[in-house]
Amino acid sequence: MSISSLLFTSRDALISNQMAIDVTGGNIANVNTPGYSRQRTDLKSVGNVNVTGASAQIGVAVSRIERIYDRFIESQIIDQQQNTGYSDALLQGLQNIEVMIDETQGGGISDQLSKFWSSWGDLAKNPGGIVERSALLSTAENLTGSLASYKRNLDAIKTDLNRNIEDTVIQINEKVIEIKDLNKRIIETAGENGDKNGLLDKRTQALKELGALINIRQFENANGTVNAYLSNGETLLQGTQEQALSVQTNADGGCDVYSSNLSDDSVNSSLTRGKLGALIELQGRIIPEYIHYIETFTQSLADRVNELHREGFDAYNNTGVDFFTIPDEENRAGTIQVNSLIVADVNRIAVSTSVIGNGENASNINAIENELLMNSGTSTLSSFLAATVGQIGQQVSMAKTNSDRQTVIANHLDNQRESVSGISIDEEMIRLIKYQMGYNAAGKLVSVVDEMLDTLMALVK
Amino acid sequence: MRITDNMRFNTTVNNLFYTQSQYNDLMEKMVSLKKVNRASDDPIAATKIIDIRQGIAANGQYRRNIADCDTWISMTESKLSSAYDLLVKARQIAVGQATGTANTTTRKIASQDVQSLIDEMTSLANSKSGNRYLFSGSRNDIEPFSTVPSAATIEQAQESKGNTFPVGQGNVVSSGNYTGTVNKTYAVKIIKGGALAAATYQFSSDGGRIWNGPDLNFGTIFTETEGSGTEKRVLQGSVANTAGGSAITAATVWDTIAGAGVQDGTTFTIAGKNHDGTAVSGSYTIADASTGTVNDLLSQIETTFGSTVTATIDATGKITVEDTTAGESQLEMILTGSLPMPAGGTVDLGSDGVKLTFGAPAGETFGENDIFYVNANAGGYYQGNNDRLSLTISRGMDMAYNITGAEAFTASGGSVDIFKTLNDLKKALEDNDGQGISGQLENLKSAQDQIILNQSLCGTKANHSELAKNSLDNLDEKLTSLLSQAQDADLVEYTTRLSMKQVALQASYSVAAEIGNTTILNFLTK
Numbered sequence: 001m002s003i004s005s006l007l008f009t010s011r012d013a014l015i016s017n018q019m020a021i022d023v024t025g026g027n028i029a030n031v032n033t034p035g036y037s038r039q040r041t042d043l044k045s046v047g048n049v050n051v052t053g054a055s056a057q058i059g060v061a062v063s064r065i066e067r068i069y070d071r072f073i074e075s076q077i078i079d080q081q082q083n084t085g086y087s088d089a090l091l092q093g094l095q096n097i098e099v100m101i102d103e104t105q106g107g108g109i110s111d112q113l114s115k116f117w118s119s120w121g122d123l124a125k126n127p128g129g130i131v132e133r134s135a136l137l138s139t140a141e142n143l144t145g146s147l148a149s150y151k152r153n154l155d156a157i158k159t160d161l162n163r164n165i166e167d168t169v170i171q172i173n174e175k176v177i178e179i180k181d182l183n184k185r186i187i188e189t190a191g192e193n194g195d196k197n198g199l200l201d202k203r204t205q206a207l208k209e210l211g212a213l214i215n216i217r218q219f220e221n222a223n224g225t226v227n228a229y230l231s232n233g234e235t236l237l238q239g240t241q242e243q244a245l246s247v248q249t250n251a252d253g254g255c256d257v258y259s260s261n262l263s264d265d266s267v268n269s270s271l272t273r274g275k276l277g278a279l280i281e282l283q284g285r286i287i288p289e290y291i292h293y294i295e296t297f298t299q300s301l302a303d304r305v306n307e308l309h310r311e312g313f314d315a316y317n318n319t320g321v322d323f324f325t326i327p328d329e330e331n332r333a334g335t336i337q338v339n340s341l342i343v344a345d346v347n348r349i350a351v352s353t354s355v356i357g358n359g360e361n362a363s364n365i366n367a368i369e370n371e372l373l374m375n376s377g378t379s380t381l382s383s384f385l386a387a388t389v390g391q392i393g394q395q396v397s398m399a400k401t402n403s404d405r406q407t408v409i410a411n412h413l414d415n416q417r418e419s420v421s422g423i424s425i426d427e428e429m430i431r432l433i434k435y436q437m438g439y440n441a442a443g444k445l446v447s448v449v450d451e452m453l454d455t456l457m458a459l460v461k
Numbered sequence: 462m463r464i465t466d467n468m469r470f471n472t473t474v475n476n477l478f479y480t481q482s483q484y485n486d487l488m489e490k491m492v493s494l495k496k497v498n499r500a501s502d503d504p505i506a507a508t509k510i511i512d513i514r515q516g517i518a519a520n521g522q523y524r525r526n527i528a529d530c531d532t533w534i535s536m537t538e539s540k541l542s543s544a545y546d547l548l549v550k551a552r553q554i555a556v557g558q559a560t561g562t563a564n565t566t567t568r569k570i571a572s573q574d575v576q577s578l579i580d581e582m583t584s585l586a587n588s589k590s591g592n593r594y595l596f597s598g599s600r601n602d603i604e605p606f607s608t609v610p611s612a613a614t615i616e617q618a619q620e621s622k623g624n625t626f627p628v629g630q631g632n633v634v635s636s637g638n639y640t641g642t643v644n645k646t647y648a649v650k651i652i653k654g655g656a657l658a659a660a661t662y663q664f665s666s667d668g669g670r671i672w673n674g675p676d677l678n679f680g681t682i683f684t685e686t687e688g689s690g691t692e693k694r695v696l697q698g699s700v701a702n703t704a705g706g707s708a709i710t711a712a713t714v715w716d717t718i719a720g721a722g723v724q725d726g727t728t729f730t731i732a733g734k735n736h737d738g739t740a741v742s743g744s745y746t747i748a749d750a751s752t753g754t755v756n757d758l759l760s761q762i763e764t765t766f767g768s769t770v771t772a773t774i775d776a777t778g779k780i781t782v783e784d785t786t787a788g789e790s791q792l793e794m795i796l797t798g799s800l801p802m803p804a805g806g807t808v809d810l811g812s813d814g815v816k817l818t819f820g821a822p823a824g825e826t827f828g829e830n831d832i833f834y835v836n837a838n839a840g841g842y843y844q845g846n847n848d849r850l851s852l853t854i855s856r857g858m859d860m861a862y863n864i865t866g867a868e869a870f871t872a873s874g875g876s877v878d879i880f881k882t883l884n885d886l887k888k889a890l891e892d893n894d895g896q897g898i899s900g901q902l903e904n905l906k907s908a909q910d911q912i913i914l915n916q917s918l919c920g921t922k923a924n925h926s927e928l929a930k931n932s933l934d935n936l937d938e939k940l941t942s943l944l945s946q947a948q949d950a951d952l953v954e955y956t957t958r959l960s961m962k963q964v965a966l967q968a969s970y971s972v973a974a975e976i977g978n979t980t981i982l983n984f985l986t987k
Contacts, residue, residue, distance in 0.1 A: 098499060102500055103511050106514065110511050114515055316622035320829065353668075354648070354665075354668025355621075355648050356668045359850075359852075363859065366853065383515075394501075400501065414471065419462055419465065423467070427463075
């Protein structure tokens with residue numbers, strides 16, 4: 001054991017503490033970096049000197065820089081992201097529908113419908129009145145206009161969803177490629193010290209972002225790469241091989257998502273979570289349901305009014321004329337209109353039940369207001385609309401509750417992750433003080449050794 | 462638990478957002494004064510609000526209807542009351558002139574008075590409310606009462622403007638001697654168009670309300686009711702329920718179906734849509750009602766709809782049509798019964814002697830739904846009909862608000878013909894016929910009773926509408942308060958809640974402001 005070796009010891013101590021300060025500095029610098037996991041310097045003692053009967057360790061070295069994280073929490077977060085992404089996108093889509101068909105503030109279809117019935121009631125009192133007939137025509141046209149705009153709005157949401165699905169699939173493919181690249185670099189840096197920790201953090205963050213878009217199952221391979229699969233087992237990413245998703249328009253004007261392996265079947269049915277899952281559900285199930293409601297409503301309204309109108313007599317005593325015409329049976333609400341005969345001449349409105357000219361047929365049509373035409377004879381046209389509004393309200397309200405709950409869970413998991421991997425400035429500052437003290441002490445050691453050497457030299461003189 | 466800086470920030474920000482969104486929510490409710498601003502705020506209340514608003518709108522309609530009925534009834538009442546006064550005067554004259562002291566001169570003068578009473582009576586019996594005659598039933602094209610009595614007449618036949626059958630060429634002529642006791646309007650509707658020999662028709666003796674009257678129960682439009690599966694549809698019709706006392710089966714011979722009124726040549730037109738929505742049509746004509754069976758009609762239905770359809774009839778006359786094709790089924794059927802146009806083109810419209818004769822020039826054909834009609838008058842002073850005018854005055858309740866001229870002034874609807882009585886009185890006065898004059902006293906008394914009866918009917922109707930109006934008022938009040946309950950925000954409650962939220966929000970802000978102040982950095986001094 002020589003004095004000069006003490007110099008090496010203090011050199012190692014200086015380097016080790018500096019490294020620890022470097023790592024602490026890195027932690028402080030990344031305090032706000034998303035997905036960053038705090039790192040800790042592990043020091044170990046090296047070199048020993050044997051004295052009779054015992055030995056003492058007299059050096060220090062950095063054994064490794066440890067990335068502190070909890071694999072379980074991270075994969076829980078990736079899983080939770082799929083729920084959060086789904087519930088947020090679903091809520092947004094449902095709110096779009098709600099705004100379009102909300103009737104609680106008046107001015108919607110149910111108001112137009114009330115006015116339509118009321119016009120028949122007025123006409124019943126004055127069957128010959130041209131003013132009443134014209135008023136009926138205009139309320140009927142307002143009603144068909146409202147139905148068409150309701151349908152147009154739903155169609156527009158459906159079309160917007162196409163663009164949204166395409167964009168989301170592009171984002172998914174980009175994320176998968178990002179993860180693939182990270183996989184590749186993680187293999188390349190295997191065994192080296194490099195900045196593997198940073199790559200792992202980035203990949204975890206990318207997986208979370210991917211989870212918010214689509215439901216995936218992910219596994220880590222022995223070589224450090226991850227694989228991602230769809231819930232039906234279809235591969236999305238296997239090590240450094242990705243399978244991109246693609247979008248095709250289907251017969252209903254919606255979008256189907258396909259995996260790029262050569263299967264002909266769309267993977268829509270296995271997309272149940274993440275943003276894409278919500279979009280597919282909105283487009284495939286929820287919007288068609290509301291379109292179906294409005295189509296059923298339109299058909300029942302037109303069928304029943306026409307049925308009575310055909311039996312009645314107009315001002316010229318013609319009979320057998322429909323009041324509404326629906327040119328396109330596939331798009332009833334969008335195309336329903338008042339019979340062009342009536343538009344051209346309001347005297348063609350069949351107000352009377354006999355050739356003598358009474359208002360009974362108008363009364364009869366007015367009474368449809370209270371007929372239980374919908375839901376197998378359990379509700380009126382108006383309460384059917386009310387129930388539809390109630391349903392969207394219920395769905396939005398449930399989606400809101402769910403979204404809130406998912407956010408709470410996500411926040412909780414984020415907090416847990418922060419608790420493990422997050423940076424506490426207080427802690428880092430204390431570490432800084434600790435390592436600074438170590439560094440200062442090592443520096444002091446150098447000057448002591450220097451003095452010792454001086455003393456030794458003085459002995460020689 | 463290890464607390465890191467991001468945890469502190471996130472917790473603060475999340476809670477701040479949460480409090481802010483609740484605060485905003487309350488603000489919106491207070492500003493709009495509504496607790497339901499969109500369906501999702503309270504889906505059940507939203508549904509209720511729409512239902513209630515519809516109810517209130519419908520009540521508005523009923524209220525307007527009641528007001529119109531009231532106007533009509535009070536006008537009727539006042540006209541009847543004037544009529545009563547006129548009858549009182551007439552009776553005074555009759556009493557005065559029936560005595561021996563009256564002579565030719567006084568009776569002559571009195572007859573002039575009676576004439577002016579008749580004129581006044583005619584004028585008030587012909588009065589209008591708006592543009593409709595008060596005492597004309599539903600007929601509005603001529604004055605209900607004429608000054609001179611007419612014999613029973615069948616007016617000229619009329620055609621609808623939209624007929625395919627050429628208008629205005631005199632191709633349809635009315636004939637016959639009307640034997641009915643009330644004024645009626647007869648109508649003929651062409652069911653199957655084409656040349657005269659091929660056409661079929663239905664007729665009505667009440668202007669088109671009921672086709673074929675009691676004589677032919679077929680012709681009802683069959684309504685569709687959904688079956689449980691997707692392929693099954695049941696179409697209901699009303700065939701007369703009995704076949705000579707026994708249940709109707711497919712083998713039942715047409716002649717034996719009581720009340721169906723079918724005859725040789727009765728045609729059923731079948732129109733509808735088959736399971737995939739394609740329109741189909743066909744027809745079946747009974748060649749010989751004494752041998753043809755219901756099964757012939759069922760076979761024709763099956764042929765019309767295609768081989769996947771089976772048609773059956775049950776004992777109540779309900780025809781069930783089933784389609785075995787899988788998939789969305791849109792089965793629809795309208796079955797219409799009609800009579801063949803007789804050779805020569807003359808059709809009898811019921812048993813009161815009204816006939817219409819069609820003469821189709823070569824090449825001219827009937828169109829489906831062509832309408833021809835004719836008014837038949839029973840004779841006398843009254844030209845109107847016995848139709849009730851009615852309006853809906855509350856949900857599911859119609860009120861007939863008119864008194865017909867027949868009820869008020871004629872013997873066919875009431876007990877005595879007032880115009881005839883007055884004219885007879887005048888005649889007796891002119892003729893200086895003391896016996897005749899006193900003979901009218903009894904009639905005048907009955908006439909007064911008849912008017913009083915109708916006045917009291919007006920009173921009943923007015924009461925009825927008053928009751929309906931009161932219950933509407935009650936209902937409206939209830940609906941309005943329900944709407945308010947469902948929709949309106951309670952300001953007191955919300956103000957309190959808002960100030961609570963304000964406190965929470967302020968606390969959140971002050972915590973947020975403090976968040977950076979408590980760290981070790983504050984204590985590290987050089």
